[in-house]
Amino acid sequence: LARAKRVLASGVSSEFRKYNHPHAISYTHGKGNRIYDVDGNEYLDFTLSQGPLIVGHSHPAVLNAITEYSTQGQLFAGQHLKEIELAEKLHQLIPSAELMRFCLDGSEAVQTAFRVARSKTGKQKFLRFEGHYHGWLDNVAWGISTPSVAALGNRDEPTAHAWSGGLADRSREEFIIIPWNDLNLVRQTVAQHQHELAAIITEPVMCNNGCIAPQEGFLKGLREICDEYGIALIFDEVITGFRLGLGGAQRYFGITPDLSIFAKAIASGYPISAIVGKREWMEEIESARVIHAGTMNASNATVAAALATITVLEQDQETYPRLFRLGNRLMDGLRDVAQAAGHQLLVQGMGPMFNTAFTHLDRIVDYRDTLATDKAKLNAFIAGLHDLGIRVIGRGLWYISAVHTEDDIEHAIAKAKDVLKAM
Numbered sequence: 001l002a003r004a005k006r007v008l009a010s011g012v013s014s015e016f017r018k019y020n021h022p023h024a025i026s027y028t029h030g031k032g033n034r035i036y037d038v039d040g041n042e043y044l045d046f047t048l049s050q051g052p053l054i055v056g057h058s059h060p061a062v063l064n065a066i067t068e069y070s071t072q073g074q075l076f077a078g079q080h081l082k083e084i085e086l087a088e089k090l091h092q093l094i095p096s097a098e099l100m101r102f103c104l105d106g107s108e109a110v111q112t113a114f115r116v117a118r119s120k121t122g123k124q125k126f127l128r129f130e131g132h133y134h135g136w137l138d139n140v141a142w143g144i145s146t147p148s149v150a151a152l153g154n155r156d157e158p159t160a161h162a163w164s165g166g167l168a169d170r171s172r173e174e175f176i177i178i179p180w181n182d183l184n185l186v187r188q189t190v191a192q193h194q195h196e197l198a199a200i201i202t203e204p205v206m207c208n209n210g211c212i213a214p215q216e217g218f219l220k221g222l223r224e225i226c227d228e229y230g231i232a233l234i235f236d237e238v239i240t241g242f243r244l245g246l247g248g249a250q251r252y253f254g255i256t257p258d259l260s261i262f263a264k265a266i267a268s269g270y271p272i273s274a275i276v277g278k279r280e281w282m283e284e285i286e287s288a289r290v291i292h293a294g295t296m297n298a299s300n301a302t303v304a305a306a307l308a309t310i311t312v313l314e315q316d317q318e319t320y321p322r323l324f325r326l327g328n329r330l331m332d333g334l335r336d337v338a339q340a341a342g343h344q345l346l347v348q349g350m351g352p353m354f355n356t357a358f359t360h361l362d363r364i365v366d367y368r369d370t371l372a373t374d375k376a377k378l379n380a381f382i383a384g385l386h387d388l389g390i391r392v393i394g395r396g397l398w399y400i401s402a403v404h405t406e407d408d409i410e411h412a413i414a415k416a417k418d419v420l421k422a423m
């Protein structure tokens with residue numbers, strides 16, 4: 001920790017600072033579904049390095065692919081056939097992926113989607129939703145009117161304001177922000193701002209705050225509104241992509257956006273993301289009305305990692321049913337042990353990713369509900385789990401990987417039981 005503080009701004013993981021954990025730790029390595037700290041302690045990992053490790057740490061097929069292609073020079077976007085192969089594969093898998101470009105991470109791909117939407121519509125603003133996270137670049141990072149930033153660090157809004165480094169309020173210039181899951185409100189807002197809106201952007205499942213599924217008909221309603229006004233529907237599938245299935249949330253829910261963003265799990269954590277979309281929108285890039293650049297985009301090694309990840313996920317038909325089954329079992333088990341220990345623990349989500357929150361509510365439906373949850377209790381829960389060798393993301397988010405086993409799930413439930421009892 002002392003070494004880190006000398007050379008790393010803010011030292012080690014903000015999660016550990018947040019709940020003031022005595023063991024601000026570093027990991028030495030990860031393997032499969034386990035990670036190991038500098039003292040040699042082993043942890044069952046449900047963080048999956050913030051989600052990308054859908055096939056676990058250091059999957060042999062991914063490592064082999066990277067090794068093989070790293071020895072064939074360092075070629076980037078527009079230079080090698082593997083990039084075309086990956087695009088062809090994503091075109092097959094993702095309903096809206098008629099054309100695409102690759103970037104390095106989710107944040108960049110989000111900004112590309114914004115550019116495309118602006119270019120095609122000639123309009124400047126976006127409708128976005130409270131509690132949704134779309135990366136950390138300038139326009140989406142601004143505080144006060146961007147509750148997602150506040151929630152991300154569980155910080156109050158004045159602190160979130162400071163996160164932007166004193167930028168002018170770009171968020172207000174560029175976004176209209178309303179609560180999620182309220183279709184009537186979306187209708188009214190779009191009607192009122194139709195002359196300035198280029199797109200609606202949403203996480204198809206609000207993963208970053210409460211892991212909230214869309215209300216019945218909500219995504220379909222967004223689709224209809226966007227069609228009616230000729231604006232883009234953008235799905236930010238950075239988390240849902242490859243987590244709900246290889247076709248993302250758009251295939252899972254059967255709603256096809258105009259543009260969408262895939263990152264995190266598509267290459268097991270290697271730096272590649274995709275902005276994909278319907279031809280009539282992505283032609284803005286094809287025609288060079290929108291620039292898309294980036295020296296290190298789509299390196300042969302990261303593209304190979306993506307293709308290997310897809311191959312692993314595709315080769316076993318049972319992968320996704322299993323992810324859901326294991327996740328649902330863990331969710332049920334956590335509910336049971338919490339109830340037995342007398343805690344109001346809300347376990348909510350989709351299976352492959354879900355959220356735990358201490359609240360009297362029996363359902364969280366939008367960002368505002370998440371503000372009323374007991375963060376101190378959650379911190380104690382997460383820290384307690386950590387001490388018993390279970391790692392969960394600090395804000396209560398759990399990710400399941402294809403290499404978690406039934407025994408892992410039962411083990412986690414047993415440890416949660418001990419922690420909740422002690423609390």
Ligand code: PMP
Pocket residue numbers: 105106107108110133134135136203208236237238239263264
């Ligand atoms: N969108 C969503 C929904 C995300 O969860 C994230 C990252 N947590 C991003 C965008 C930004 O992606 P990246 O961190 O790869 O830039």
